[in-house]
Amino acid sequence: MEAGIVGLPNVGKSTLFNALTGSQSAQAANYPFCTIDPNEGIISVPDNRLDRIAKLVNPQKVIPAMLKLVDIAGIVKGASEGQGLGNKFLSHIREVDAILQVVRCFIDPDVTHVGGKVDPLSDIETIEMELMFSDIQTLENALPKAERAGRGGDKEAKLRVSGIQTCLEQLNKYLPLRKIKMDEAEAKAIASFGLMTAKPILYIANVDENDLQGTSDLVSKIRDYAEKVGAQVVPVCAKLEAEIAELDDPDRSEMLAAVGLEQPALQVVAQRAYQTLGLQSYFTAGEKEVRAWTVPVGATAPQGAGVIHSDFERGFIRCEVFSLDDLEKYGSEKEIRLAGKLRTEGKTYIMQDGDICHFLFNV
Numbered sequence: 106m107e108a109g110i111v112g113l114p115n116v117g118k119s120t121l122f123n124a125l126t127g128s129q130s131a132q133a134a135n136y137p138f139c140t141i142d143p144n145e146g147i148i149s150v151p152d153n154r155l156d157r158i159a160k161l162v163n164p165q166k167v168i169p170a171m172l173k174l175v176d177i178a179g180i181v182k183g184a185s186e187g188q189g190l191g192n193k194f195l196s197h198i199r200e201v202d203a204i205l206q207v208v209r210c211f212i213d214p215d216v217t218h219v220g221g222k223v224d225p226l227s228d229i230e231t232i233e234m235e236l237m238f239s240d241i242q243t244l245e246n247a248l249p250k251a252e253r254a255g256r257g258g259d260k261e262a263k264l265r266v267s268g269i270q271t272c273l274e275q276l277n278k279y280l281p282l283r284k285i286k287m288d289e290a291e292a293k294a295i296a297s298f299g300l301m302t303a304k305p306i307l308y309i310a311n312v313d314e315n316d317l318q319g320t321s322d323l324v325s326k327i328r329d330y331a332e333k334v335g336a337q338v339v340p341v342c343a344k345l346e347a348e349i350a351e352l353d354d355p356d357r358s359e360m361l362a363a364v365g366l367e368q369p370a371l372q373v374v375a376q377r378a379y380q381t382l383g384l385q386s387y388f389t390a391g392e393k394e395v396r397a398w399t400v401p402v403g404a405t406a407p408q409g410a411g412v413i414h415s416d417f418e419r420g421f422i423r424c425e426v427f428s429l430d431d432l433e434k435y436g437s438e439k440e441i442r443l444a445g446k447l448r449t450e451g452k453t454y455i456m457q458d459g460d461i462c463h464f465l466f467n468v
Contacts, residue, residue, distance in 0.1 A: 106399075107145075107173035108307075108378050109201035113228050114178075116209040117311040117343035122146065122176035124347040125371050144176040150379045150386070151372040152397055154429055154459060158388060159395045161432055170386050170397040172379055175201055195239050199299030203382045204306045205374070206232060207343075210323040211313040225310070225327050233281060236301040241276050243298050244269045264294040272300065284335065307381040309374060310340045317342055317364060339377050341370040385458035388429075389413075390438075406454040410464040420468035424450045426460050 112118045126146025149169040159167050177197045198204065208225045248269050254262030268291035275285050281302035308331050310324045319328075319340025331338045349357055349369050361369065379385075379399075386397040387409055400409045411418030426448045427441050435441045 106202040106382050106384065107175055107200075108203040108205050108382060109175045109177045109198050110205045110207060110309075111177050111198060111232060112207035113209070113231065116207045116228070118207045119144075119176055120347050121207055121309065121311070121341065121343040121371075121374075122174060124343060124350040125174060125374065127350065146174050146176075147171050148174055148375050150375050150397070151368075152376075152386060154386075154388070155395055155397060157429060158390050158432065158461065161436060162390045162392070162395055164390070164392060164395045166394045168394055168396040170379065170384075170399045172375060172382075172384075174205075174378075177201075195235070195301070198236070198301050198304075202304065203378065204301070204304050205309055205378055205381075206306060207309045207311055208327055210310045210316070210319070210321060210327070210340075211342075213313075223323065225323050226330060229308070229327070229330060233302070234279075237276050237279065237281060240282065240298075240300045240302050241273065243300065244273050244276070244295075247298065248273075261294055264288075264291050267291050268295040272303075276302070281334070305381045305383065306334075306336050307374075307377055308336055308338045310338055311343050312340045314342050314345050314364075316340070317345070317366060317370070337377055337381065339370065339374050341374060346371050385456070387456055387458070387460040387462055389463070390432075390461055400456050402458075404456045405452065406450055406456060406462075406464075407452055409456040409462065410466065413464070416468045417464050417466045420466040421452060422465045422467055424454060425463040425465070426450055426454075429459055429461060432461065 110118050110122050122144060125148050148171070150172055152169060155167050155169060175197065206229065208228050209223055210225055212223055248266065251262050251265040251269060255266045268287060271287055271291065272282055272285070272295065275282055282300055283303060283305065285303070308327050310319050310327050312319055312321065312324060316324070317340065319338070324338070324340055328338050345364065346369060349360055350371065352360060357369075361367070383402050384399050385402050386399060389396050389398065398409070398412050400412055406424040407418045407421040410421050410424065427438065427446060431441050431444075431446045432438070435444055435446070438447070441447050
């Protein structure tokens with residue numbers, strides 16, 4: 106799964122992306138549309154549970170969960186009508202699984218704002234409306250074909266017509282599709298459309314260096330809005346984070362202490378993006394490696410096993426599970442077994458975030 110970083114031009118998207126992914130590309134120019142093709146990068150998801158497990162297991166290596174990010178060019182008002190190469194940029198958003206919207210919350214006369222002034226709620230509304238207009242176009246274009254197929258007796262097409270009509274009713278009220286409750290079969294029938302306002306969203310408030318905790322009125326407005334729509338907000342000073350990302354560990358720690366941060370805000374962004382995508386981690390732990398594996402929330406044990414190898418899912422027998430708390434309490438898997446704390450779970454078991462697992466299978 107992947108998340109797309111979006112926003113108006115000149116809000117700090119590419120600076121944030123480069124800091125997150127360690128990209129060494131040249132600094133973006135200070136004008137709209139300097140990013141034309143989406144850049145892609147892989148980031149690790151920080152998780153201190155890995156270090157806690159490794160301390161007791163002493164593996165040869167530790168492998169965190171990974172997340173794919175896509176830096177999508179700036180969207181402007183009128184993008185759904187083709188303004189600023191809008192149709193091309195919007196197509197990139199359709200392909201990602203979640204949206205990370207960078208919203209400008211800093212004042213800098215040297216950095217042009219495409220709207221003429223810094224207004225985070227206006228910026229959010231501009232992006233949201235363009236995504237809605239584009240979704241409406243997609244659905245209205247697809248409806249006649251679905252109706253023709255439905256009249257011919259195609260059951261899936263009938264579900265598609267119903268799903269399209271449900272979504273259009275919501276969008277015509279200027280409401281995004283994230284909160285809409287749809288029949289599962291209808292949702293599946295329209296899944297291929299990649300409707301953008303149905304994708305989960307995380308707001309990243311790009312703040313000034315003197316507001317690293319995001320206490321300004323600008324950020325407060327975003328928090329109030331996000332609470333209403335069921336989203337999260339992470340304050341980040343992209344410029345500072347880019348500087349921190351280039352430092353070695355000792356210098357990084359010193360700079361974090363100097364600015365009053367316990368950890369780079371980028372780590373929080375990665376963690377929240379992971380959550381926004383509806384993902385969680387389970388772990389495998391052995392002498393060769395301690396590793397975080399990514400599964401969707403609600404995945405069954407066989408599906409979790411399949412992340413390692415398809416044969417594990419196909420020939421799944423059972424899963425042996427223990428917790429990090431028990432590992433720290435008893436000191437080793439052997440002692441956990443002796444204490445009777447090792448659980449055996451079957452095919453219907455729902456994976457829990459933080460499970461430490463062994464899968465038994467037979468192919």
